[in-house]
């Protein structure tokens with residue numbers, strides 16, 4: 473198989489955070505982004521009071537990602553006003569015009585099970601996406617189901633930042649990083665004891681596994 477160059481640092485997003493303490497620990501562990509979910513179909517959905525508390529728990533330089541799935545324009549605007557997210561993530565059937573109208577960078581979440589998409593196809597459909605979240609679930613289904621992404625579905629030549637998502641855990645993330653070299657990894661269920669309730673030990677182990685995978689990849693490539 474063609475050997476991909478390692479990333480200097482694989483970015484980490486913890487998604488579906490509902491408790492300020494979990495956000496604080498994520499930041500202390502060096503996680504790059506914390507996701508809060510407004511999707512009606514999510515078991516990790518937050519109300520606006522909760523998301524305000526999560527936002528206040530985050531120190532500077534840690535991104536807050538607001539995740540939507542076919543929410544109305546009004547719901548998105550209201551969430552932005554109160555949560556002041558760094559980045560938006562759309563996980564439903566939103567098109568590029570919908571996603572970009574809010575004037576914030578956005579990630580497009582795409583379920584690739586059974587429906588592989590080419591890099592050109594993704595970039596043509598969402599030309600203004602800052603990046604993509606490639607997930608293991610079927611198109612139209614919510615994410616966060618723990619369904620793993622088939623490595624063969626990942627477009628080889630995607631030249632925009634993309635996050636690998638779907639069923640990652642501390643035990644599987646290193647192998648996935650070595651195989652696919654994503655820009656970042658996105659996890660919800662793999663660091664939880666119940667939907668929206670993160671587990672400190674699982675969070676720590678997940679971050680350690682990503683860091684170890686990066687160090688190993690650098691060593692194998694003869695980098696520093």
Ligand SMILES: O=C(O)c1ccccc1N[C@@H]1O[C@H](COP(=O)(O)O)[C@@H](O)[C@H]1O
Pocket residue numbers: 486487488507509511513514515516539541563581605607614615616617618619637638639640658659660661662
């Ligand atoms: O997590 C959810 O509840 C969710 C609902 C609707 C759309 C997306 C959702 N989550 C996204 O899926 C990934 C992977 O989750 P998991 O690790 O397989 O549990 C998660 O990080 C979110 O980006």
